[in-house]
Amino acid sequence: MAKYAGYQSSINKAVFIYSPEQLDYKFSDTHPFNQKRLELTIDLLTSINALNPSNIVKPRNTTEEELLLGHDIRYINAVKMAGHGKLTEKQGEPFGIGTEDTPIFPNMHEASAKIVGATLTACDYVMQGLSEHALNLGGGLHHGFKGRASGFCIYNDSTVAIKYMQKKYNARVLYIDTDAHHGDGVQWSFYDEPNVCTVSIHETGRYLFPGTGTITERGSGKGYGTSFNFPIDAFTEDESFLEVYTTALREITDHFKPDVILSQNGADAHYLDPLTHLYGTMNIYKEIPKLAHELAHKYCDGKWVAVGGGGYDIWRVVPRAWSFIWMEMTDQALPTGNLPKAWLDKWQKESPVTLIPTWTDPENLYDPIPRKTEITEKNQQILEKALLPIRSKNSELI
Amino acid sequence: MLIEEIMKTKIFTLKSDNTIKDALRIMRANKIRHLPIVNDENNLVGLLTERDLKNALPSPLVKKTVENIYEQNLEKLMITNPIVCHPLDFVEETALIFYENRIGCLPVVSGGKLVGIVTTNDLLYTYIEITGATRPSSQIEIRVNDQAGTLHDVTKVFTKHHASILSVLVYPDSQHEEKRILSIRVKVMNPLPIIDDLRKEGFDVLWPNMPGINRL
Numbered sequence: 359m360a361k362y363a364g365y366q367s368s369i370n371k372a373v374f375i376y377s378p379e380q381l382d383y384k385f386s387d388t389h390p391f392n393q394k395r396l397e398l399t400i401d402l403l404t405s406i407n408a409l410n411p412s413n414i415v416k417p418r419n420t421t422e423e424e425l426l427l428g429h430d431i432r433y434i435n436a437v438k439m440a441g442h443g444k445l446t447e448k449q450g451e452p453f454g455i456g457t458e459d460t461p462i463f464p465n466m467h468e469a470s471a472k473i474v475g476a477t478l479t480a481c482d483y484v485m486q487g488l489s490e491h492a493l494n495l496g497g498g499l500h501h502g503f504k505g506r507a508s509g510f511c512i513y514n515d516s517t518v519a520i521k522y523m524q525k526k527y528n529a530r531v532l533y534i535d536t537d538a539h540h541g542d543g544v545q546w547s548f549y550d551e552p553n554v555c556t557v558s559i560h561e562t563g564r565y566l567f568p569g570t571g572t573i574t575e576r577g578s579g580k581g582y583g584t585s586f587n588f589p590i591d592a593f594t595e596d597e598s599f600l601e602v603y604t605t606a607l608r609e610i611t612d613h614f615k616p617d618v619i620l621s622q623n624g625a626d627a628h629y630l631d632p633l634t635h636l637y638g639t640m641n642i643y644k645e646i647p648k649l650a651h652e653l654a655h656k657y658c659d660g661k662w663v664a665v666g667g668g669g670y671d672i673w674r675v676v677p678r679a680w681s682f683i684w685m686e687m688t689d690q691a692l693p694t695g696n697l698p699k700a701w702l703d704k705w706q707k708e709s710p711v712t713l714i715p716t717w718t719d720p721e722n723l724y725d726p727i728p729r730k731t732e733i734t735e736k737n738q739q740i741l742e743k744a745l746l747p748i749r750s751k752n753s754e755l756i
Numbered sequence: 757m758l759i760e761e762i763m764k765t766k767i768f769t770l771k772s773d774n775t776i777k778d779a780l781r782i783m784r785a786n787k788i789r790h791l792p793i794v795n796d797e798n799n800l801v802g803l804l805t806e807r808d809l810k811n812a813l814p815s816p817l818v819k820k821t822v823e824n825i826y827e828q829n830l831e832k833l834m835i836t837n838p839i840v841c842h843p844l845d846f847v848e849e850t851a852l853i854f855y856e857n858r859i860g861c862l863p864v865v866s867g868g869k870l871v872g873i874v875t876t877n878d879l880l881y882t883y884i885e886i887t888g889a890t891r892p893s894s895q896i897e898i899r900v901n902d903q904a905g906t907l908h909d910v911t912k913v914f915t916k917h918h919a920s921i922l923s924v925l926v927y928p929d930s931q932h933e934e935k936r937i938l939s940i941r942v943k944v945m946n947p948l949p950i951i952d953d954l955r956k957e958g959f960d961v962l963w964p965n966m967p968g969i970n971r972l
Binding site: 510 | 891892894895896917918919944945
């Protein structure tokens with residue numbers, strides 16, 4: 359670590375928060391949420407020498423007091439009991455646990471609390487100036503509610519981390535969620551909070567879980583105007599996704615002027631993702647961290663914490679997409695060309711699908727979308743409607 | 757669902773001897789478009805709409821105003837025999853009255869007294885609540901034959917997965933007259949196992965359903 363090496367800058371560019379214990383957050387062998395993605399990503403980054411052991415920081419645990427920043431004591435107790443075989447599925451139902459989405463598994467409290475601890479570690483590194491940026495790919499469990507598990511998420515690490523940064527560092531936080539599902543848990547946690555701005559770009563809730571995230575959800579009370587939603591259409595492709603993302607993020611960040619950016623990097627907006635209907639490719643996963651990085655330096659003195667999130671094609675999509683985040687964070691040139699042969703050979707044996715051998719996706723990944731023009735037009739309208747309040751405010755000043 | 761479940765009971769009213777100025781003030785302050793007019797016993801005697809009020813006022817483009825217009829009372833301006841409804845009327849039937857008469861508001865009257873008001877906005881909100889996602893859920897659409905027992909066969913699959921259903925809507929199918937579209941909101945993030953099983957049972961799952969695009 360840099361602090362032991364006098365000739366290096368006293369500030370690390372970025373730290374990678376990880377320990378194998380993060381793999382304990384595991385519902386079952388067949389559940390779509392599979393943290394094996396962390397292993398695949400780390401192995402990929404290591405095999406191109408983009409990540410070495412000195413970059414990796416072991417996460418701390420989280421205290422119950424910290425968990426209470428985002429969750430009810432009754433819920434925490436229920437999760438504890440469930441993980442120790444003391445709660446039936448029926449008793450778990452009001453807490454959203456023991457369902458097909460979020461089944462009970464051994465030591466589920468301990469495993470979930472560790473994920474929160476890792477995101478808190480990332481925040482401490484960044485807020486104390488020990489590193490400019492920090493990455494916890496095990497986090498990003500944005501569906502977790504105050505008193506209820508939802509959508510594969512038990513404890514909401516981002517909610518707890520934002521409350522923690524508010525309390526401990528008095529920080530004004532911008533939360534950016536590019537997971538294909540609406541970041542509902544985090545949004546509702548800060549719906550009336552004026553010093554936390556939540557931005558979520560997701561596939562419309564017309565079909566996709568959780569169904570919320572319409573442009574009219576703008577916050578309430580003092581927090582009105584600090585919640586932004588961009589529900590883009592199913593079948594949205596790279597260009598339109600990036601038009602919405604780039605325009606929205608630049609304008610909102612300039613309007614809100616945060617102290618720190620927390621970005622949730624679900625990698626499920628890709629065409630190959632089995633759960634969603636967006637048509638993104640690797641291009642969006644290059645651009646998403648690039649802009650977050652740029653804005654963090656422009657507005658927040660570099661303070662940027664990134665977490666993972668969804669991502670259910672763990673073989674072909676997530677390792678490549680998440681590698682880009684780390685490389686962007688550490689100012690390494692984004693890789694092009696082929697993936698290392700050793701990595702492909704090693705994991706192809708386990709993968710049920712044929713791995714994509716290149717960093718970018720092949721041409722003609724999918725058949726052309728018949729209604730592309732209309733979808734792009736509709737997304738542009740959503741963008742304009744959602745940004746209208748801050749645009750009209752700006753024009754009043756002119 | 758009954759009108760008494762969706763009607764507003766906090767009602768702004770005026771008397772027929774109130775002035776146009778009074779009506780303008782109360783409508784603007786509360787952002788409302790309809791004012792029931794009552795007598796001292798709270799019997800409904802008329803209804804004042806924003807449109808009738810605007811018709812009575814001079815154009816804002818004309819500078820010269822006839823001042824005493826604002827002091828005139830509402831008696832001549834109000835509709836004296838408005839269509840009304842009852843707290844026990846069904847929302848669905850009332851919606852039809854709105855649609856057929858092209859009106860925006862119905863005073864709710866019981867025992868001769870004004871007890872509530874329903875506007876097209878209240879009906880819209882009811883629709884939003886019925887079709888919208890108030891709790892985290894996915895939506896699955898299924899094209900089915902229009903015959904007895906179909907819904908039972910479909911929901912059996914959901915039961916097998918312990919998936920809690922939040923709402924079920926049955927739409928006509930614009931492309932196939934003999935079919936219906938079932939739209940089911942279900943409390944799961946991963947609907948794939950349910951969709952697989954529905955397909956195994958021979959159901960035509962449209963997910964998502966966008967005319968002109970077939971992915972799966």
